[in-house]
Amino acid sequence: MTAQTSTTPLPPLRIGTRGSDLAMTQTTTVADALAAASGREVELVRIRTEGDRSSASLSSLGGTGVFAAALREALLAGECDMAVHSLKDLPTLPTEGLTIAALPHRGDPRDVLCTRERADLAGLPHGARVGTGSPRRAAQLRLARPDLEVLDIRGNVGTRLARLERDLDGVVLARAGLTRLGMLDRASQTLEPDVMLPAPGQGALAVECRTADLEGPVGSALRMIDHVPTRLAVLAERAVLRTLEAGCTAPVAAHATLTDDGPRLFLRAGVFDPSGARAVVREDSATVPAEADVAALAETTPEVLDRQVWDRATGLGQRLAHRLLADGAAEVAEL
Numbered sequence: 001m002t003a004q005t006s007t008t009p010l011p012p013l014r015i016g017t018r019g020s021d022l023a024m025t026q027t028t029t030v031a032d033a034l035a036a037a038s039g040r041e042v043e044l045v046r047i048r049t050e051g052d053r054s055s056a057s058l059s060s061l062g063g064t065g066v067f068a069a070a071l072r073e074a075l076l077a078g079e080c081d082m083a084v085h086s087l088k089d090l091p092t093l094p095t096e097g098l099t100i101a102a103l104p105h106r107g108d109p110r111d112v113l114c115t116r117e118r119a120d121l122a123g124l125p126h127g128a129r130v131g132t133g134s135p136r137r138a139a140q141l142r143l144a145r146p147d148l149e150v151l152d153i154r155g156n157v158g159t160r161l162a163r164l165e166r167d168l169d170g171v172v173l174a175r176a177g178l179t180r181l182g183m184l185d186r187a188s189q190t191l192e193p194d195v196m197l198p199a200p201g202q203g204a205l206a207v208e209c210r211t212a213d214l215e216g217p218v219g220s221a222l223r224m225i226d227h228v229p230t231r232l233a234v235l236a237e238r239a240v241l242r243t244l245e246a247g248c249t250a251p252v253a254a255h256a257t258l259t260d261d262g263p264r265l266f267l268r269a270g271v272f273d274p275s276g277a278r279a280v281v282r283e284d285s286a287t288v289p290a291e292a293d294v295a296a297l298a299e300t301t302p303e304v305l306d307r308q309v310w311d312r313a314t315g316l317g318q319r320l321a322h323r324l325l326a327d328g329a330a331e332v333a334e335l
């Protein structure tokens with residue numbers, strides 16, 4: 001909170017970003033929020049990643065976090081002071097020396113269906129061809145509409161949407177991504193979580209910095225844009241993923257919401273048979289031991305909250321994951 005008291009002007013905060021349109025808009029959003037909250041100058045540093053270079057299918061690139069790895073290397077090498085990631089693309093295992101210092105207010109975590117004729121999911125013709133690179137989305141599409149032909153596609157949002165003019169009747173995308181690109185008008189239907197449960201962390205951005213910088217001006221600037229209700233929700237969602245030991249491309253979904261009754265964190269999570277034949281979806285909730293309503297939590301910073309509050313969110317996710325496992329999650333999702 002004392003970033004402004006030094007008499008020597010501080011150098012600009014350097015934010016590393018991937019070069020795709022989505023990454024650039026996401027980073028710009030964070031940069032603007034950071035500049036407004038901290039009064040510091042902010043500079044974008046573009047980093048090229050293996051995930052951007054390769055045209056192989058995302059699930060075939062193996063390991064999780066292909067997009068994140070190069071950004072993290074650049075951060076560790078000191079080429080930038082912080083890196084902006086889509087949280088859902090970030091492995092749950094911590095990286096030595098790095099910390100997620102800010103989780104800004106997340107947008108809508110739901111998925112949308114984009115179709116050529118503006119049809120919704122029920123209105124797509126029998127056997128329609130729908131593209132997605134995500135096993136989670138593919139499985140839920142097949143569950144809702146076993147007649148659909150689900151195709152594995154990849155590429156950036158623009159490339160995927162262009163397939164609608166060529167060979168596909170529909171594609172499923174994250175609502176938050178389309179919104180940030182100013183392309184939400186391309187969505188024909190927002191898919192409700194009871195039809196298409198979102199990926200853990202979907203819609204949230206994560207800003208990572210070197211752990212050693214947490215106590216300095218970088219850490220204090222980042223704490224100003226951290227959003228406590230977002231942090232609570234995604235902690236619970238990602239605890240499911242970590243407890244299931246599933247990667248970010250596994251057919252696992254989780255969606256948490258915080259309400260004023262307590263406050264209380266509601267969590268719904270599911271694992272899906274890739275063929276769409278079976279699913280295990282369970283839900284649970286936990287009160288958050290904070291003397292505040294959701295609006296007050298949104299105005300506070302994470303360090304003023306008791307450890308117990310965070311443990312409650314993590315514990316909720318772990319408990320629900322164990323219930324999924326007890327109910328056959330590992331067999332259903334081939335984890």
Ligand SMILES: NCc1[nH]cc(CCC(=O)O)c1CC(=O)O
Binds near residue numbers: 177
């Ligand atoms: N997997 C790629 C990816 N990573 C983050 C987003 C969008 C923003 C988000 O989900 O947070 C997207 C595109 C998509 O899934 O449509």
